[in-house]
Amino acid sequence: MPRTLFDKIWDFHLVGQRADGRDLLYIDRHVLHELHAHHAFTQLGKQGRPIPRPDLTFAVQDHTVATKAGRNDDTNPSGTAFLRAMREGTRKNGIKLFDIDDPDQGISHVVAPELGIVLPGATHAVPDSHASTVGGLGALAFGCGTSEMTHILATQVIAMKKPKRMRARLDGGLGAHVSAKDVALRLIAELGVAGARGHVVEYAGSAVRGMPIEQRMTLCNLNIEMGGRSGFVAPDETTFKWLAGRPYLPQGAEWDRALAHWRTLATDDDASFDREVTLDCGALEPQITWGTDPSQVVGISGRVPEPAALDASRRAAAEGAFAYMDLKPGTPLAGLPVNRVFIGSCTNARLPDLEVAAAVVRGRKVADGVVALVVPGSSTVKRQAEAKGLDRVFREAGFAWGESGCSMCAGGNGDRGEPGERCVSTTNRNFENRQGPKVRTHLASPATAAATAIVGRIADVRQLARGAA
Amino acid sequence: MQPFTRHTAVAAPLLKDDMNTDQIAPVLHSRGLKEDYKAMLFYRARRRDDGSEDPDFVLNKPQFRNAGILVTGNNFGAGSSRESAVWSMIANDIRVIVAKSFADIYRENCLQNGVLPVVLAPEDADAFIARVVKVNGDGPFTVDLVSQRISGPGGPDIAFEIAAADRTRLLEGLDDIGLTLKHMGDIKQWEERAAAAQPWLQTARDARQQQGGAS
Numbered sequence: 001m002p003r004t005l006f007d008k009i010w011d012f013h014l015v016g017q018r019a020d021g022r023d024l025l026y027i028d029r030h031v032l033h034e035l036h037a038h039h040a041f042t043q044l045g046k047q048g049r050p051i052p053r054p055d056l057t058f059a060v061q062d063h064t065v066a067t068k069a070g071r072n073d074d075t076n077p078s079g080t081a082f083l084r085a086m087r088e089g090t091r092k093n094g095i096k097l098f099d100i101d102d103p104d105q106g107i108s109h110v111v112a113p114e115l116g117i118v119l120p121g122a123t124h125a126v127p128d129s130h131a132s133t134v135g136g137l138g139a140l141a142f143g144c145g146t147s148e149m150t151h152i153l154a155t156q157v158i159a160m161k162k163p164k165r166m167r168a169r170l171d172g173g174l175g176a177h178v179s180a181k182d183v184a185l186r187l188i189a190e191l192g193v194a195g196a197r198g199h200v201v202e203y204a205g206s207a208v209r210g211m212p213i214e215q216r217m218t219l220c221n222l223n224i225e226m227g228g229r230s231g232f233v234a235p236d237e238t239t240f241k242w243l244a245g246r247p248y249l250p251q252g253a254e255w256d257r258a259l260a261h262w263r264t265l266a267t268d269d270d271a272s273f274d275r276e277v278t279l280d281c282g283a284l285e286p287q288i289t290w291g292t293d294p295s296q297v298v299g300i301s302g303r304v305p306e307p308a309a310l311d312a313s314r315r316a317a318a319e320g321a322f323a324y325m326d327l328k329p330g331t332p333l334a335g336l337p338v339n340r341v342f343i344g345s346c347t348n349a350r351l352p353d354l355e356v357a358a359a360v361v362r363g364r365k366v367a368d369g370v371v372a373l374v375v376p377g378s379s380t381v382k383r384q385a386e387a388k389g390l391d392r393v394f395r396e397a398g399f400a401w402g403e404s405g406c407s408m409c410a411g412g413n414g415d416r417g418e419p420g421e422r423c424v425s426t427t428n429r430n431f432e433n434r435q436g437p438k439v440r441t442h443l444a445s446p447a448t449a450a451a452t453a454i455v456g457r458i459a460d461v462r463q464l465a466r467g468a469a
Numbered sequence: 470m471q472p473f474t475r476h477t478a479v480a481a482p483l484l485k486d487d488m489n490t491d492q493i494a495p496v497l498h499s500r501g502l503k504e505d506y507k508a509m510l511f512y513r514a515r516r517r518d519d520g521s522e523d524p525d526f527v528l529n530k531p532q533f534r535n536a537g538i539l540v541t542g543n544n545f546g547a548g549s550s551r552e553s554a555v556w557s558m559i560a561n562d563i564r565v566i567v568a569k570s571f572a573d574i575y576r577e578n579c580l581q582n583g584v585l586p587v588v589l590a591p592e593d594a595d596a597f598i599a600r601v602v603k604v605n606g607d608g609p610f611t612v613d614l615v616s617q618r619i620s621g622p623g624g625p626d627i628a629f630e631i632a633a634a635d636r637t638r639l640l641e642g643l644d645d646i647g648l649t650l651k652h653m654g655d656i657k658q659w660e661e662r663a664a665a666a667q668p669w670l671q672t673a674r675d676a677r678q679q680q681g682g683a684s
Contacts, residue, residue, distance in 0.1 A: 012667075015652065015659045019651075021633065024652055036552075056673055081502045115675075127550060129548065129549045129574060145555075146551075146552035147552060154646045155649045156656060161632075193544060194570065197572065198573060227572060229573050247675050248673050248674065249669070249676075251679075258669045261667060293487060313486070317487060429548065431548065432492065433513050434491050
């Protein structure tokens, strides 16, 4: 019987079925972060339960780390206890920690791929809803809660019912200055914030095949914003080329053997999905959110929608969003004055994201009154960017250049906006109060965020690039 | 885990779709390892801009202050995987959430903590919401997981469906890890098979250290 790639990965990793009917799925790689891991260490310690596979488990400090130069445990006082508990818990349990001062430190979803901890066809879990970012390399990744994380630590399996199969076929060539972020926002706008609930999404089609790995990761990162349980792109030569030489991958003859297997990882031609959706990306313009959930999206030349134009089920949420965002229906997005721009997060802080933003910023100045911050997704990305002089480009333009971490995505490290500020952000959630109380967040691509910082108003990067803004 | 059999409490209507975990359990600026989950629940929604209590928020209304059943719309618990969004319910004695649908991770987090997530069909949900609004806290509802029924003022009993496995787990308060540990033999066998078929899955070593140091 023809199978999807999701079926194949699932079937291979199926350990058995529990008495209560749940499947036990083996987790090949488990990556922890400091915000939640301490609960598990404490609980397992109390129960006297060992962690059988610390060698397949990794840990990062990302959610609470300060981004200021010369940072330490105390730079963000509300993070200190978390950082120390993580250090202690990983030491006791023999788990490799990429600590605050480690050259490999960074956001888990950025660090695990760049070190080769993520493998095509492997299963992966992180106690964070953006776990499926690493699906960009063809891994099946699950975000999980604290109890599930504790369960995986104690057993190396996750107990779950098999989700349904969904394929999102994204076709067409992306226009200039249009990227995976714009594609993902458009898809979420079309399907809604619960559009993929209960499903594992395989992203396919010519637009996806044409994306470099970093953009595939952006696409898979936003899978949870339409409610998907996981999301991935089947690996191809782009994937293998990107992976080659990364330190935690199999080496030598074992690499050859792995590669031969990875080349077989694909959905069978006549496999069926529970649901199929398509999106033509050929005519897509840069996208931006206007509201307070990631489905409230328009093209950069668009306007805040009239309630009458919205599906009835979306009107109540829209009314609340108009008030919170201080926007009236019919207002054009482009031209709205902004106070703050943030380029960073597991969504858009890999090296090519920063290169795209730097190309927009180069030789220009951040508009007066705009606070602009770039936070690389990992310390490795930061070093690579500095080697290319990108930090200088950003700093000379008036951006602040931070140490790696989650930073303003959820403000867990104290990097936040001020009440009432309008912020264009390359992150994944525009929820109310997320980037600080009363902060009004607009999600967009790094290119759009960079152009906005320069213009001081929400900007169409294509116009800025043509010198017309 | 605390078993769940039945829960009798006032039902509060929170008439919104897509309530996300940032709303349910906001990340507060100053925090520590031991957080105040009771205060965390809807921390911002409960307050006006000046920090004072918002009398219009449903759980601040006198008749709903001790509500133990939350009745809400579609896709409840969207957003982050933070389990504090369920712990904060328990800290406020809310042990049942009746919704049109739940976000996947949030629903799982409920099951892990002995909170009953009840999904009603859209028409049943609409009727129940209308009833809860009309009852307006005047008398408790009972949600019985044994009989899979909701009873209370203002109408007949309502039957609800839940997967048998999820029901058993809540009724018995099963130790989830304990259940899986019975399969440690299967897990070890799987590891042996994987080590032969795809050995790279069973080792994760930093090649830089292997090159640099003694093996």
